[in-house]
Amino acid sequence: MIETTAASVDPALGADSEPIRSGRDAGATRRALVRAARRRFATDGYRATTVRDIATDAGVNVALINRYFTSKEGLFEACMKHSSDELGGQAPLRSASRDVAHERLIAHIVGAPNEDDPLQMLLLLRSSGDENADRIRRKTLEHYTQRLAANIGWVADDPTSAPILLKAQIAMATALGIIMLRTSAAVEPIASAGLDELREPLQHIFSTLLTEHEQQQQQHEN
Amino acid sequence: MIETTAASVDPALGADSEPIRSGRDAGATRRALVRAARRRFATDGYRATTVRDIATDAGVNVALINRYFTSKEGLFEACMKHSSDELGGQAPLRSASRDVAHERLIAHIVGAPNEDDPLQMLLLLRSSGDENADRIRRKTLEHYTQRLAANIGWVADDPTSAPILLKAQIAMATALGIIMLRTSAAVEPIASAGLDELREPLQHIFSTLLTEHEQQQQQHEN
Amino acid sequence: MIETTAASVDPALGADSEPIRSGRDAGATRRALVRAARRRFATDGYRATTVRDIATDAGVNVALINRYFTSKEGLFEACMKHSSDELGGQAPLRSASRDVAHERLIAHIVGAPNEDDPLQMLLLLRSSGDENADRIRRKTLEHYTQRLAANIGWVADDPTSAPILLKAQIAMATALGIIMLRTSAAVEPIASAGLDELREPLQHIFSTLLTEHEQQQQQHEN
Amino acid sequence: MIETTAASVDPALGADSEPIRSGRDAGATRRALVRAARRRFATDGYRATTVRDIATDAGVNVALINRYFTSKEGLFEACMKHSSDELGGQAPLRSASRDVAHERLIAHIVGAPNEDDPLQMLLLLRSSGDENADRIRRKTLEHYTQRLAANIGWVADDPTSAPILLKAQIAMATALGIIMLRTSAAVEPIASAGLDELREPLQHIFSTLLTEHEQQQQQHEN
DNA sequence: AATGAATGAGGTTTCATTCAT
DNA sequence: GATGAATGAAACCTCATTCAT
Numbered sequence: 001m002i003e004t005t006a007a008s009v010d011p012a013l014g015a016d017s018e019p020i021r022s023g024r025d026a027g028a029t030r031r032a033l034v035r036a037a038r039r040r041f042a043t044d045g046y047r048a049t050t051v052r053d054i055a056t057d058a059g060v061n062v063a064l065i066n067r068y069f070t071s072k073e074g075l076f077e078a079c080m081k082h083s084s085d086e087l088g089g090q091a092p093l094r095s096a097s098r099d100v101a102h103e104r105l106i107a108h109i110v111g112a113p114n115e116d117d118p119l120q121m122l123l124l125l126r127s128s129g130d131e132n133a134d135r136i137r138r139k140t141l142e143h144y145t146q147r148l149a150a151n152i153g154w155v156a157d158d159p160t161s162a163p164i165l166l167k168a169q170i171a172m173a174t175a176l177g178i179i180m181l182r183t184s185a186a187v188e189p190i191a192s193a194g195l196d197e198l199r200e201p202l203q204h205i206f207s208t209l210l211t212e213h214e215q216q217q218q219q220h221e222n
Numbered sequence: 223m224i225e226t227t228a229a230s231v232d233p234a235l236g237a238d239s240e241p242i243r244s245g246r247d248a249g250a251t252r253r254a255l256v257r258a259a260r261r262r263f264a265t266d267g268y269r270a271t272t273v274r275d276i277a278t279d280a281g282v283n284v285a286l287i288n289r290y291f292t293s294k295e296g297l298f299e300a301c302m303k304h305s306s307d308e309l310g311g312q313a314p315l316r317s318a319s320r321d322v323a324h325e326r327l328i329a330h331i332v333g334a335p336n337e338d339d340p341l342q343m344l345l346l347l348r349s350s351g352d353e354n355a356d357r358i359r360r361k362t363l364e365h366y367t368q369r370l371a372a373n374i375g376w377v378a379d380d381p382t383s384a385p386i387l388l389k390a391q392i393a394m395a396t397a398l399g400i401i402m403l404r405t406s407a408a409v410e411p412i413a414s415a416g417l418d419e420l421r422e423p424l425q426h427i428f429s430t431l432l433t434e435h436e437q438q439q440q441q442h443e444n
Numbered sequence: 445m446i447e448t449t450a451a452s453v454d455p456a457l458g459a460d461s462e463p464i465r466s467g468r469d470a471g472a473t474r475r476a477l478v479r480a481a482r483r484r485f486a487t488d489g490y491r492a493t494t495v496r497d498i499a500t501d502a503g504v505n506v507a508l509i510n511r512y513f514t515s516k517e518g519l520f521e522a523c524m525k526h527s528s529d530e531l532g533g534q535a536p537l538r539s540a541s542r543d544v545a546h547e548r549l550i551a552h553i554v555g556a557p558n559e560d561d562p563l564q565m566l567l568l569l570r571s572s573g574d575e576n577a578d579r580i581r582r583k584t585l586e587h588y589t590q591r592l593a594a595n596i597g598w599v600a601d602d603p604t605s606a607p608i609l610l611k612a613q614i615a616m617a618t619a620l621g622i623i624m625l626r627t628s629a630a631v632e633p634i635a636s637a638g639l640d641e642l643r644e645p646l647q648h649i650f651s652t653l654l655t656e657h658e659q660q661q662q663q664h665e666n
Numbered sequence: 667m668i669e670t671t672a673a674s675v676d677p678a679l680g681a682d683s684e685p686i687r688s689g690r691d692a693g694a695t696r697r698a699l700v701r702a703a704r705r706r707f708a709t710d711g712y713r714a715t716t717v718r719d720i721a722t723d724a725g726v727n728v729a730l731i732n733r734y735f736t737s738k739e740g741l742f743e744a745c746m747k748h749s750s751d752e753l754g755g756q757a758p759l760r761s762a763s764r765d766v767a768h769e770r771l772i773a774h775i776v777g778a779p780n781e782d783d784p785l786q787m788l789l790l791l792r793s794s795g796d797e798n799a800d801r802i803r804r805k806t807l808e809h810y811t812q813r814l815a816a817n818i819g820w821v822a823d824d825p826t827s828a829p830i831l832l833k834a835q836i837a838m839a840t841a842l843g844i845i846m847l848r849t850s851a852a853v854e855p856i857a858s859a860g861l862d863e864l865r866e867p868l869q870h871i872f873s874t875l876l877t878e879h880e881q882q883q884q885q886h887e888n
Numbered sequence: 889a890a891t892g893a894a895t896g897a898g899g900t901t902t903c904a905t906t907c908a909t
Numbered sequence: 910g911a912t913g914a915a916t917g918a919a920a921c922c923t924c925a926t927t928c929a930t
Contacts, residue, residue: 024892024893024894024928024929024930025893026892026893029893029894044351045267045269045349045351047267047269047270048269048351050919050920050921051920051921051922052920052921060894061893061894061895061896062895062896062921062922063894063895063896063922063923063924064893064894064895065921065922066921066922066923067893067894071921071922072920072921072922124407125402127267127406127407129266129267129269129270134407137407138407138408138409141403141407141409142409142410145409162411163419163423165411166411166412166415166419166420166423167423169403169409169411169412170396170400170412170423170424170427172399172403173396173399173400173402173403173412174392174395174396174399174427175399176399176402176403177394177395177396177397177398177399177400177402178392178395178399180347180395180398180399180402181363181391181394181395181398184349185346185349185356185359185360185363186360187360187363187364187367187391188364189384189387189388189391190388190391190392190395193388197385197388198388201385201388201389201392201431202392204430205392205396205427205430205431208426208427208430209423209427246910246911247910248910251910251911272902272903272904273903273904273905274903274904282911283911283912283913284904284905284912284913285905285906285907285911285912285913286910286911286912287904287905288904288905288906289910289911293904293905294903294904294905468889468890469889470889473889473890488795489711489713489793489795491711491713491714492713492795494923494924494925495924495925495926496924496925504890505890505891505892506891506892506925506926507890507891507892507926507927507928508889508890508891509925509926510925510926510927511889511890515925515926516924516925516926568851569846571711571850571851573710573711573714578851581851582851582852582853585847585851585853586853586854589853606855607863607867609855610855610856610859610863610864610867611867613847613853613855613856614840614844614856614867614868614871616843616847617840617843617844617846617847617856618836618839618840618843618871619843620843620846620847621838621839621840621841621842621843621844621846622836622839622843624791624839624842624843624846625807625835625838625839625842628793629790629793629800629803629804629807630804631804631807631808631811631835632808633828633831633832633835634832634835634836634839637832641829641832642832645829645832645833645836645875646836648874649836649840649871649874649875652870652871652874653867653871690907690908690909690913690914690915691914692913692914695914695915716898716899716900717899717900717901718898718899718900726915727914727915727916727917728900728901728916728917729901729902729903729915729916729917730914730915730916731900731901732900732901732902733914733915737900737901738899738900738901
């Protein structure tokens with residue numbers, strides 16, 4: 001049985017800005033629920049996570065989940081939207097140099113799941129089985145890969161630049177796959193590998209996949 | 223809601239070696255259950271799959287799952303073992319030329335989940351939440367990546383060849399990640415991409431990751 | 445699903461004497477709650493009505509229901525008492541000529557539930573499941589039929605006049621039954637029948653049941 | 667709180683043909699559930715009845731309600747259909763003399779709810795709040811009153827005979843209203859009145875409402 | 889006086905599993 | 910060996926009510 005104790009969540013709570021729920025603050029309660037839910041959903045998966053787990057982790061009554069998010073699915077959606085929003089705000093990615101972008105992606109990969117990373121990529125690994133929530137998940141992934149692709153010359157409505165988007169999605173797939181092997185599957189030795197060991201091969205892949213294609217695209221335009 | 227009808231599975235069943243269950247053949251019943259279960263678990267995930275779904279797909283009474291496999295988790299384990307066994311039998315991989323190996327891996331990626339491929343990689347994406355089953359899953363993934371790595375010069379107890387295994391696992395991660403984006407998440411355009419579009423970038427990655435390293439490794443030893 | 449929106453109630457509220465709640469007037473709050481509750485209980489039934497529905501309709505915070513009426517049951521009781529009181533005040537029924545009394549009863553039947561009729565007979569159709577409230581309901585019905593019967597010669601403690609009360613109760617039963625078929629069950633064509641179509645047969649029944657019996661009663665006295 | 671004990675149901679169970687559930691007979695289980703449900707729904711109303719009440723009364727596990735009837739609403743529908751079916755089988759009503767028909771209706775009124783009467787009129791008093799179930803309820807009531815009306819000269823598509831149907835529905839309303847006053851409201855003295863006391867006034871009403879109208883209707887045509 | 893946050897009990901439903909045939 | 914009936918443990922959700930401001 002999966003038995004992620006509430007204790008395992010505490011470090012993150014402590015690291016965050018609001019260590020103690022004030023007791024009668026709706027906003028704080030909502031945030032606490034989303035934070036706990038993201039962690040649970042990312043760690044255990046949607047189906048395996050119970051609303052009681054989440055409520056307990058957040059230190060609030062179960063009924064508040066329905067009060068604030070209508071349903072478990074609604075909470076899942078909120079978690080997704082949360083990731084999506086943070087992603088949207090991360091605008092500087094565009095202007096960052098390629099190497100920095102790669103380095104950042106690699107850091108995300110290595111950091112999950114202990115750091116409460118903005119994108120919480122793990123969450124994107126999980127299918128909810130709920131149509132609505134999964135649609136949001138898909139949109140989030142598409143959105144993110146499009147931004148990644150735009151950085152290297154992808155143009156939305158230009159069919160000739162389609163391969164660039166494909167490569168960005170392959171890069172994303174690599175990132176998610178590694179996170180999965182490291183966290184959910186705990187496959188060794190990759191699960192225990194540190195940044196030092198992973199940086200070189202990942203840099204290699206990402207620079208292959210995520211390299212400037214601009215000139216070529218200009219030429220093949222229709 | 224995920225709603226893979228029993229009907230959609232039948233073609234594959236028919237294509238298999240045992241089209242009709244004889245009715246009083248324990249072995250056949252077991253096989254039918256495992257086949258149906260692998261498909262369901264891979265497609266819908268462990269939690270979302272009900273034993274009734276599996277039994278219906280297999281054309282068998284639900285109670286037989288407990289009779290033959292003790293529990294749902296037991297059946298999941300059996301599915302994993304099954305994959306593991308088939309993998310073990312696939313020995314000739316070693317002698318295959320690199321390009322053929324890559325091509326085969328790519329075909330697996332593109333074919334999932336419609337082809338009843340031996341490894342059923344999708345299954346490896348799914349966590350059951352059951353400790354035992356997940357341990358088998360981890361072992362299977364480790365075993366498979368070790369074989370992949372051995373092909374390109376990895377030696378089990380030689381710490382200096384460790385980076386090779388890591389690269390093989392990254393390759394595996396890429397494969398699993400792409401399968402996930404294509405099947406579970408249905409992210410476009412990668413979900414609809416055909417072999418033609420995927421072959422080139424994947425060949426590139428795999429040849430980077432899965433290239434003979436023997437000489438070089440010896441040199442870079444620390 | 446029954447979905448009487450708050451909006452649909454507003455017109456009646458406006459037609460009433462207190463269109464706007466002053467905000468800090470305990471009496472007005474109580475009245476607003478009772479009015480909203482009577483409508484809801486009568487329309488949707490006790491169980492199907494939520495205290496939130498009522499509070500929303502009344503434009504009042506939910507917690508005030510418990511503050512002023514202790515509980516949902518208490519509010520239901522208050523609604524019943526309210527009907528009962530209005531009924532008590534309706535004294536002139538006694539002196540009205542028989543035909544006028546019948547006509548008034550018929551008008552009640554046809555008018556429900558749109559007119560905010562004083563007795564709100566629909567309310568009497570509904571059982572709350574609460575012992576106390578249902579006792580009040582029974583008393584109200586008994587009281588009302590006694591007054592009806594007294595009009596046609598029934599004497600409280602005279603056992604020989606008992607059949608008169610029975611007839612009055614049968615008349616009441618007819619009235620309630622028709623209201624039910626028209627409102628709750630929506631049985632056609634009676635649900636759409638207008639005053640013109642209902643007047644004649646009802647006049648006939650009521651004059652049969654509610655006719656002066658005084659002489660006969662006098663004779664059979666013991 | 668409503669607290670109709672299981673004991674109050676036993677007499678009827680004993681009076682019925684199947685006093686003891688055999689334990690592994692699906693048909694018997696279904697019947698036991700419908701019987702218990704009809705009694706509960708009729709007595710306490712749809713909302714106030716819990717599936718656990720019903721299962722306990724029927725002496726079976728709660729989950730079987732969902733197994734056999736999909737949902738609480740499905741069970742309610744089955745109860746309605748049951749009543750409806752029995753009603754359909756009651757064909758001889760047509761040829762019965764008027765007095766016998768009236769007498770039978772009166773017996774139903776007096777008998778409810780202790781006799782497991784075929785129509786279980788009480789059930790028809792109760793709204794479920796479920797759209798589907800309430801539609802069936804309406805249809806049943808319309809069907810029954812049409813049969814009653816057909817007996818006294820109503821012709822389906824003849825608009826001139828419409829008043830006859832209206833009268834039949836008024837008769838039905840009277841019957842249902844009395845049953846309500848006697849059972850759900852327990853209004854005295856009608857609740858304790860016996861057949862002897864009720865027969866005469868009811869005969870009077872029903873013969874007024876349910877009398878052959880064929881010739882007259884032809885004349886009063888508009 | 890009034891509000892909105894919070895709570896706990898209880899309702900329906902699903903599902904893996906066991907039992908009896 | 911196989912079946913279908915039956916079971917009990919949760920799971921999600923609703924709702925009347927109480928608490929703190």
